Amino acid sequence: MQVKETLNDGLKRGYQFTLPAADLAAKVDEKLLEAQPEVEMKGFRKGKVPMALLKKQFGPRVLGDAMQEAIDGALRDHMEKSGDRPAVQPKVEMEGGETWKEGDDVVVNVSYENLPAIPEADLSGLKLERLVVKTDDKAVDEALENLAKNAVSYDDKKKGAKAAKDDQVVIDFKGSVDGEPFEGGAAEDYPLVLGSGSFIPGFEDQLIGAKAGDEVEVKVTFPDEYGAAHLAGKDAVFSTTVKAVKSPKPAEIDDELAKRFGAEDLAGLKSQIAERLSAEYQGAARAVLKRGLLDQLDGLYSFDLPESLVEAEAAQIAHQLWHEENADHHGHDHAHIEPTDEHRKLAERRVRLGLVLADLGQKAEVNVSDQEMTQAVLQQARNYPGQERAFFEYVQQNPQIQQQLRAPIFEDKVIDHIVSGAKVTDKTVSHEDLQKAVEALDEA
Structure with a gap:
């Protein structure tokens, strides 16, 4: 297979692969010879069918298989030798198309965008602030009052x-x-x-x-x-x-109310509420901390981004925001939604940070364990009561869904790894201040 570079512009790559007709014919003959001992045909003993008849009967199908194998193999070899990592599936086009005939050379044009090399950055100067909210009696009492209102x-x-x-x-x-x-x-x-x-x-x-x-x-x-x-x-x-x-x-705040919510008594219900509030505060504080970290990382890295990834992300952002603004429209039978400059700017940030976190995670040998994946599947399966088994089988058979479940786990573990090496200062704040900080995330 002859390979000629046709494009090398930034992250864009183009190559022309040429498979000479003689090489293709030899590959077809080789496949037919391999199959000949097992072929049975009326009028001939097993393994004695003449090559000319085999070629007439099976040649076109074998030709297509040989052509595909040669192209796939050449593309794999090229990626291994070049070290390229396409951002998305390479575009493969055969010259001649329907006009190609047996005896012609096979010429295939391959184009793709390469993933960029992520530059090294000094993360030793990362400084983060972690908001801490103490669960006090007032917050627990307010939560109790809300429970009582809901239990009216x-x-x-x-x-x-x-x-x-x-x-x-x-x-x-x-x-x-x-x-x-x-x-x-x-x-x-x-x-x-x-x-x-x-x-x-x-x-x-x-x-x-x-x-x-x-x-x-x-x-x-x-x-x-x-x-x-x-x-x-x-x-x-x-x-x-x-x-x-x-x-x-309104329900009385007493042991009877506690029992309605699965606790043994009022003290037990208060303890449950305190634990839940603490978990909520920690989750909200982590979201604020994570945004602060991502903002700093975004400022530390600068490199070319694959246009294909940015455009795909911008389209997804535009589509998602459109559905949020048109919540009554549940289907996808709507006109094309053109991403704006604001959507593309957000997409560039997401793609850049995604590539950075993937690179940092790989270098730190961060992995998602089988146990963590099982927990993620179990959590998702709860959304399909009575169909848990079917959901498990669906995930097992769908690599794309597996990747969707794995990605956020991987990202969180990479975030934890980076935070562990950063200078983190705890700051005690009120619940109201934490809420304002969370609301500011949506406005940013």
């Missing part, structure tokens, strides 16, 4: 009492559009908290002031972006019967 119960109001905001009404309702009932528009004994916003806008407001036994005709208009397209923007009428009006009763 409802008691019947006095006979004839009117429903007010935050009250619960128990209702039967039947909805119709243009006089016709629609699927999902009816229910019995439905508990609805007025002001919760769980029903169509305007529905709950029309029940304020109603009493048990009242018949209320609720008129609403479905939002234009309503999930069910056949109802979107339509006027609807709900014939509603109020069967009960109840007022909220």
Whole structure:
């Protein structure tokens, strides 16, 4: 196989691979000779089929296999000798295409972007600040109060009492559009908290002031972006019967509340809350520390980036942000989303830092263990109750999913490795200050 360089510009590489027709023909003959002893054909004993007949019968298929093997082998040899590491799968194009015929040389053009060499940087000067929040009784008490609010119960109001905001009404309702009932528009004994916003806008407001036994005709208009397209923007009428009006009763903060949340007593629940808050604070503080580290690393490294990786990352960022801004659109049947300069700038940072962390991790011999991978799969499998086994098999058969699970574990271990060699100063702050620091991450 003859190899000629056609492009060497920055990270871009181009090569022309030429496989002479004679070499290809010899490769085909070699494969046919290898197969001849096992070939059976009508009119001939096993292994005695003439080469000319074998070539006529199997030649085209063997020719294609030989051509592919030669190209793949030449590409592997080239990568080993050059030391190149393509950023994405190389583009391989055969000259001539459909006009190529047996007896012609095979000419293939290969192009790709090479991964850059990561320059050395002095990390000894890294200085990081770790925010520390102490879990005090006030924070635990606030969390307890929130639990009690979420565990609210409802008691019947006095006979004839009117429903007010935050009250619960128990209702039967039947909805119709243009006089016709629609699927999902009816229910019995439905508990609805007025002001919760769980029903169509305007529905709950029309029940304020109603009493048990009242018949209320609720008129609403479905939002234009309503999930069910056949109802979107339509006027609807709900014939509603109020069967009960109840007022909220906050749960008492006592042992009974603790048992409702799986603790033996109130002291046990407080201990659980303190542990959970501590873990939350540590997780938030780590996110702030990590951002500070990545900001410093971003300033320490400068090198050319593969355009293909940057464009792919920018497209992904633009797509993700579009869906966040259009949360009601769950599919991908939308127009092309063109990345902006801001998206590309963020993509360049992500690609640069990804390459840096990969290089530092490799040099530090950071690896993701089988046990760590198993834990990651187990954690993801919890999102598919009853289908855990199927999810495990899916992951085992899908290298791309395995890489998606492995990547964040690897990154966290590399971050830990870098932090272990940096100068880290602990700073005690309030929960409010930690929250502000976390919110600032989203704004940056």
